[in-house]
Amino acid sequence: MQSISVPLQNRSYPIWIENGLLAKLPELLKPMNQNQKWVIFSQNEIISLYGNNLRESLKSAGFQVELVVLPDGEKAKSLSALEGIFSQLMEMGCDRSSTFLALGGGVVGDAAGFIAATFMRGVDYIQIPTTLLAMVDSSIGGKTGVxxxxxxxxxGVIWQPKAVVIDPKLLESLPEREISSAMGEVIKYGxxxxxxxxxxxxxNLEDLLKLANPELLTKVIGRCAxxxxxxxAEDEREGGKRRILNFGHTIGHALETNFGFDTLRHGEAIAYGMLAAGKLSIEDGRMKNEDFELLEEIIGKLPLPVLPKFDPNDILQIMQRDKKVRGRxxxxxxxxxxxxxVIxxxxxxxxxINAMEGL
Known part of the structure; x- marks a missing residue:
């Protein structure tokens, strides 16, 4: 098993990576089990694939386990959905000693993490990402949000998990589009x-997209993690270096908001955002044309959806409301x-506007 530390002094935690790791979870979590309530947060499809088996295996190992079903899609990240969930946790008898398990993609991780950060003013939680996007990005670093x-x-709030459990074998159940979308974030790290x-x-993009080389995939996930x-570790609260992880996100998030989260997946939006940011990098005189061409070439290999027609001024207005705006x-x-x-x-x-018109 590969183990990567996120060194944050008394809030440090491990990232564990191994094929088939989900089946070993009861053994892995046993030292943390103090007869508290454990709650799995997930969505219907993931529950059918993995959640029910995980709950039974934890119960068999002596864990007190409950299950909370989050709404499908981005609806799970709405304030209106959370009120009922908090009431559900009270009815289950959860308290400050409870531990939450976020089993799912970025939406589940964001929502469950936010619930963990705010329920009883903060309880422990563990990220168990089931998508490539969550494995390389959203499950690590403690960002939660609705x-x-x-x-x-x-x-949202920054609330670090106690551990991140990555089982690349779970990716075999993902639709092809989820893999190709996530590859946008993977490319971002490079x-x-x-x-x-x-x-x-x-x-090796073709093999990675087809999950044809598990060893290589695990290596890439581990490197990104x-x-x-x-x-x-260097910048937990995004005051400095951590902001570079937003490459492609300024325009990408605005495109995602404009078209709706179902029309354009997160990683697809980020891929388009990286293209635009690359063009701006050339115009700014920072980046060589040959580097941009390599970026354009690798993104061009992704099966991205064609963007519907849009007005760049509408996207610009959305960008001006973004968290990344400081001092207007x-x-x-x-x-x-x-x-x-560089930021x-x-x-x-x-x-x-010119960069967006070229997308």
């Missing part, structure tokens, strides 16, 4: 932090070269 009509994750992993992904863990300035992550990113706040609106 959505508002104005945009994604506008209400683009901003690690030219070597960028080149490795580029050379380590990169994220190191950034979080839109902050962008741009590339100086592949593997090296700027002086990109002209006309340049932003």
């Amino acid at each position: 959505n508002l009509p104005a945009g994604k994750n506008l209400v 683009a901003i932090l690690d030219r070597d992993i960028f080149d490795l992904i580029s050379s 380590k990169l994220k863990a190191d950034v979080v 300035k839109i902050h962008f992550v741009l590339l100086e070269e592949l593997g090296k990113a 700027v706040d002086d990109v002209a609106k006309r340049s932003i």
